[in-house]
Amino acid sequence: MNLSLNPSAAVATGSGVVRFERPLRLDSGASLDSVEIAYETYGELNAAKTNAVLICHALTLDQHVASINPTTGKPGWWDRMVGPGLPLDPERYFIICSNVLGGCMGSTGPSSINPATGQPYGLTFPVITIPDMVRAQAMLVERLGIESLFSVIGGSMGGMQVLQWAADYPERMFSGVCIAAAPRHSAQNIAFHEVGRQAIMADPAWSGGDYARLGSRPQKGLAVARMAAHITYLSEPALQRKFGRELQRDGLSWSFDADFQVESYLRHQGTSFVDRFDANSYLYITRAMDYFDLAAAYGGVLAQAFRGLASTPFFVVSFTSDWLYPTPDSRTIVRALNAAGAKASFVEVESDKGHDAFLLDEPVLDAALHGFLGSAALSRGLA
Amino acid sequence: MSATGREDFREILRLVRPGARVLDVGCGEGALLELLEREKGVDGRGIEISAAGVSACLARGLTVMQGDADRDLAEFPAQAFDYAILSQTLQAVREPRTVLANLLRLAERAIVSFPNFGHWRVRMALLTRGRMPETAVLSEPWWSTPNIHLCTLRDFTALCDDLDLKIESASALSAGRPARQIDPAGALENWRAESALFLLSRRHGAPAAKAGGQADLFG
Secondary structure, eight states, X not given: OEEEEOTTSXXXXXXXXXXXXXXXXXXXXXXXXXXXXXXXXXXXXXXXXXXXXXXXXXXXXXXOSSSOOTTTOOOOTTTTTBSTXXXXXXXXXXXXXXXXXXXXXXXXXXXXXXXXXXXXXXXXXXXXXXXXXXXXXXXXXXXXTOSSBSEXXXXXXXXXXXXXXXXXXXXXXSOXXXXXXXXXXXXXXXXXXXXXXXXXXXXXXXXXXXXXXXXXXXXXXXXXXXXXXXXXXXXXXXXXXXXXXXXXXXXXXXXXXXXXXXXHXXXXXXXXXXXXXXHHHHHHHHHHHHHOBGGGGGTTOHHHHTTTOTTOEEEEEEETTOOXXXXXXXXXXXXXXXHHTOEEEEEEEOOSSOGGGGGSOOHHHHHHHHXXXXXXXXXXXXX | OOTTOSHHHHHHHHHSXXXXXXXXXXXXXXXXXXXXXXXXXXXXXXXXXXXXXXXXHHHTTOOEEEOOXXXXXXXXXXXXXXXXXXXXXXXXXXXXXXXXXXXXXXXXEEEEEEXXXXXXXXXXXXIIIOSOOOOSSSOSOTTTOSOOSOBOXXXXXXXXXXXXXXXXXXXXXXXXXXXXXXXXXXXXXXXXXXXXXXXXXXXSSSOSOOOTTTSOTTX
């Protein structure tokens, strides 16, 4: 493990990569050797090791939760939630965020070098699942010397990981927060992901997934995948409010240029995405999400997945305009948590920003999360 | 209004057994739940319709889910609680009969309070002015009131009979005065009680009603 501390920051921050020599067993039956997990930390672990929080990131995000992203130069994706005075305050908590297994920001994924061949894995990388990602996170947490996390928190795919933590490691979490997520992928969820994957694989530069070795990149396909997915993160009213039918220039071009502002916006979303994300990682991670069906391993009874939770405080959040993982998905989670006896709280935040609302300015979310974590911290004895 | 300032809170506090599992339906900012946890050591849950109310409850360390009595009582498995509390809310729900039946599906006992539309002030207002009454308890005009299903004490006891519910105890509540135990069947009480609070159970052991298709949460 190499851990570099930044002494000039207001709070102690660290980043590192851990490598696990013992093979990681995967749900597919395959196993991965020499798995590496890249992570960042904020704040300091207290002497009793009771203040650690694990943040689980969404599909295309990464461990740079509240630090400048080295690839994009932009602020961390949740710097409005993680920082001094914010709901996740590094003065109080030791905050960990790691890049998921299968990712492309330092953790082992399809773009990593296969130690057996010396070449990038490409499509020889095994198909991974949300439980596999969580297993790797649990190994990281263990390596950091933490037996029990104060909280496991995540939105979207991160929320799925929180639910998986609750099923697989209930004794290692004091509380959980699941935002804008679902207990399984719906047909519509899978359908949109399939559009994205087909766009990538239809790009000749994808080369059967072997592009890294060949020195090419399926940028067009990945950009289209992102464009399609991005629409699902917004809402009809938000798109209308932001763009309406506004044109880029005066008048129509009578061609297939980006006449409408919404076209230009989507194209920008697509092209900027390919600079920071790997096409094969996109295939693997979307597959993991599509395979996610937490109840399936418990005879289709979601409450059984949560039977280890006892009276664990749990907070579930949905957004009114999120049509990717709509409120009924969150209510299903809450009902199962209640049936399992967990202390399930739930709020549906009024917002027209769609699924992405969990990353945006939503004061109700901030206040509720602040309240939930603050009171859970008190009952954990955290100052 | 201080946490103990509501007469029905004091009466509920008296009725609830220490350490019980309690569901407060329409828990607002959690004043009653907090009181019950502090004074009676209950294992409490709440349902609240507003996100702001839920936030306030979370900050108090309470376990509360956003929802309403009409739709979301099915979120809990049958017999999950010792008490389900519905304080001054029954008259504002869309389906009081279903809600009442649901309370006694979720819990061994229900504690229900509501304004008595049979109170003499209400009757007088209607009789003398010919207008919908506006009293201390029913403070809003008819066109903005959330109270869409007002009933009298006698109406309520008839519904309890109909649902095969047993009235374990009843008390009359008036602002600023301690609760007074009453016989809800007494003709005079339907005039005197401004508000009433009931402790109910099922007359026969089995749940009084099941919400269609929603009772089996493990299925």
